[in-house]
Amino acid sequence: MPQQNYQMGDSFRLQFVWQVPSRDYVRALFQVEITSLDLETQRYIVQIQQLLGKRQETAEGEARPAADLTPEYWQLVRELVGRKAAIAYEASSPQPIRLRYETLTREHHYFTRYK
Numbered sequence: 001m002p003q004q005n006y007q008m009g010d011s012f013r014l015q016f017v018w019q020v021p022s023r024d025y026v027r028a029l030f031q032v033e034i035t036s037l038d039l040e041t042q043r044y045i046v047q048i049q050q051l052l053g054k055r056q057e058t059a060e061g062e063a064r065p066a067a068d069l070t071p072e073y074w075q076l077v078r079e080l081v082g083r084k085a086a087i088a089y090e091a092s093s094p095q096p097i098r099l100r101y102e103t104l105t106r107e108h109h110y111f112t113r114y115k
Contacts, residue, residue, distance in 0.1 A: 002042050002088065002089040002090045003089060003090075004037070004042070004089050005089065005092055006034055006044065006092060007034065007037075008034050008035070008036060008037055009033070009034060010033070010034050011031060011032065011033045011034070011049065012031075012032060012092055013029060013030065013031055013032075013052065013094075014029075014030050014031075014032045014046070014048075014087065014091070014092070014097065015027060015028065015029045015030070015094075015095075015096040015097065016028050016030070016096065016097050016098075016099055017096045017097065017098045017099070018073075018098075018099055018100070018101050018103070018104045019059075019098075019101060020070070020073055020101055020104075021101070022070070023058075023059040024056055024057060024058060024059065024064070024070070025056070025057045025058075025059070025061070026054075026055075026056050026070075026073050026074075026077065026104070027054065027055040027056070027057065027096065028051060028053070028054050028077045028080070029051075029052045029053040029054070030048045030049070030050065030051055030052060030080070030081075031048075031049045031050040031052055032046040032047065032048050032049060032087075033046060033047050033049050034046055035047050035084065038086060041086070042088065042089050043086040043087060043088050043089065044086070044087045044088075044089065044091075044092065045084055045085075045086055045087075045114060046084065046085060046086075046087050047082065047083070047084045048080050048081050048082065048083055048084075048085070049081070050081060051077065051078060051080075051081055054069075054074060054077060056068070056069045056070065056073070073104070076104050076105065076106075077104070080111055083111045083112070083114075084111075084113075084114035084115070085110055085111055085113075085114065086113070086114070
């Protein structure tokens with residue numbers, strides 16, 4: 001059974017990873033704050049507070065230089081600040097959370113479900 005390690009109002013770092021159509025990986029590290037708890041589904045409802053770091057990698061995991069980052073992806077990442085999402089209790093570990101590309105483009109309502 002997943003363990004709840006945080007309480008409402010607590011803050012922690014959360015890393016999301018998306019594989020984009022070019023086959024690159026886009027990684028973003030955020031500071032998030034718990035705004036509520038969903039005890040039934042064992043999830044934190046978090047609000048993204050700040051983008052702390054970013055990285056774009058090739059399909060082989062090699063970091064791209066800053067000059068080679070795809071601006072369109074990073075604009076979508078920056079627009080996540082202020083949004084909310086439901087995060088499983090176990091996702092508060094330091095491991096990155098891999099998400100579908102459609103969550104980044106908002107074709108999937110993962111970051112738009114909670115207002």
